[in-house]
Amino acid sequence: MSNVVIGWDIGGAHVKAVMLDAQGRVLRVSQQACALWKGLDRLEDSLQKVLDLWSLEPNQSMHVVTMTGELVDLFENRAQGVRAIADTVKKYLPQAMFYMASQADKSAFVALVDGKESGIASMNWHASAQCLAEIYADLSMLIVDIGSTTCDITVCNAQQVLANGWTDAERMASQGLLYTGVVRTPLMALGPYIEWQQQARHIAAEYFATTADVYRVLQELPSKHDLADTADGQDRSLYASTRRLARMVGHDLEDGDTIHWRSLAQAFRDKQLNILVNAIQSCTKKSAMQPQTLTGLGAGSFLLPEIAHRLGMIYKPASASILADDPQLKNDAEVCFPAYAVARLWQAWH
Known part of the structure; x- marks a missing residue:
């Protein structure tokens, strides 16, 4: 497996x-839950789990890494987080290289992170955009990655990433x-009001439910992308999810039927879509390019055909x-696109 390349995206x-x-x-493709804010041992467990799952020895293949996990409140600041994550990764993947990009320098892979923390921190969005910009070299496009927690909006043109900024x-x-995604976002973050049953409804400013x-x-x-803990620590069943949803508008589950609560879920969905559409319009208005194509990725890519419309x-x-023989592998890699992107960029550049 010496020619195999494995891309990693280490989030919070x-x-x-x-x-x-x-x-x-x-x-x-593998996605593992990793509550990094609870300790670096969570990252160690996730790295080892993938290596075991794929029966890999660290030196059997090339490993390339991007990250966003440095921002969790386990660390005093992002620079400390980058160094701690890199040190942990190197324990399991000694030859790992880290993706970096900045406004001043061309994007590249580096073995050592000291002094380069700002170009490595939270650059997975750039890796995805750079990869797609190189694949679709003649296309001007808007890239939208709706994940479990956040959404990244980036314009690309002529193999260039037209960044909306370089820091978070x-x-x-x-x-x-x-900070809006399809799994971990507290529903109170979509408030303080939603439109439901033909009126503006105030929603509880409590961590009662999430977008999941x-x-x-x-x-x-899909259940394979639904890995986060629930707001109340209970299960992910339809019954428990509906009960949590009803609580957001001051109701008990028994106050309505299935159609009633589906309409509430649809109201929250509509509110999140409006937030996303408004942000995309704001970004494209500021761009020198007005792309006609929207390229979508992430766990929430199921929302993007409607947004594009x-x-x-x-x-x-x-x-x-x-590129994949199995259509399911394509879909799974789309959800984990930054990991795919760094692996593909490594191959393209070396």
Whole structure:
């Protein structure tokens, strides 16, 4: 397996890995829950689990890494987080290389992170955008990655990433980075009001439910991507999800029937879509380019065909760019696209 490349995306809640063969075809994809804020031992467990699952010795293949986990409150600051994650990764993958990018320097892979922390921290969005920009070299496009926790919005043109900022703070200020996703986002973050039953309804400013409850009730969230703990620590069943959802508007589950609560879930879905559409419009208005194609990826990519339609754009799933014999592997790699991207970029550049 010496020609195999494995890309890793180390987040604060998940570790994702994608294995490519020498021709760039996806062989395997893995996503592991990893509550990194609870300790680096969680990351160690996730790394070891993937290595065991794939029966890999660390030196059997090349490993390339991007990350966002450095921002969890386990660390005093992002620089400390980058160094701690890199040190942990190196214990299990001694030859690992780390993706970095900045406004001043060309994107590249580096073996050592000291002094380069700012170019490594939270650059998985850039890896995805750079990969797609190189694949679709002649295409101007909007790339939207809706994940479990956040959404990244980036414009690319002529193999260039037209960034909305280079730090989380800059990208949040420009709405290129939104803290809204399809699994972990507390529903109170979509408030303080939603439109339901033909009126504005105030929602509880309590951690009663998350977006995962919405998309479970609407049967849009695949269970393999539904890995986070629930708000009340109970199970992920339709019954428990609906009960949590009802609580957000001051109701008990027994106050309505299935149709009633599905309409509430749809109201929360509509509110999140409106937030996403408004952010995308804000980003594209600021861009020198006005792309006509929206390329979608992430666990919440199921929302993007409708968003593209609302915006009058052509929709192209990122899975269309992924090489794999099995269609399911394509879909899984689309959800874990930053891990796929760093592996593919490594192959393209070396």
